[in-house]
Amino acid sequence: DTGVSQNPRHKITKRGQNVTFRCDPISEHNRLYWYRQTLGQGPEFLTYFQNEAQLEKSRLLSDRFSAERPKGSFSTLEIQRTEQGDSAMYLCASSSFNEKLFFGSGTQLSVL
């Protein structure tokens, strides 16, 4: 399967803990995106990379969130000191130049 892969599928954590999610994009795609989706809402843009460069980060994104894409391949999204409001589905997507997004299955985060 050469689609976008995300791990883990589900993560339950206690408030205050740090969590890290991984995304493996489609191999030939140079752009990688992170979105957050809560129930009944559309995906909310968090950040995106072109190759290894992080080109934009949402102004709404707390400093507790950080993303990396070393070597322009897989990406990680880390949330430090999680809060209950961080509970959501975290979606990763990738694309080639100016093309549609291909989404992974997402990581469902529950903060207790």
Place this chain on the structure above:
Amino acid sequence: ELKVEQNPLFLSMQEEKNYTIYCNYSTTSDRLYWYRQDPGKSLESLFVLLSNGAVKQEGRLMASLDTKARLSTLHITAAVHDLSATYFCAVDTATSGTYKYIFGTGTRLKVLA
């Protein structure tokens, strides 16, 4: 800042009926995307509309784009139960020099037998 709005937010319709979902966006863009999401699943691409006047059709769904009006429509013909899902439109920000995609609020469609 680019805003994308859809209406209606919820749509309950009978099988075999026709209906249209509307997607409005606030700034200039030549490209619009439609996605489908089933409950608990990720997003699946339906249509890519790349220019003014573009029209795409797949089965009972047809999408169109009017960049002058900043409006896209997703028309459903003779709905069937299998079309029940949430539909999102998204617009990219390429004309402003960045390449993020902004999604609408979604239209939750339920087709009643």
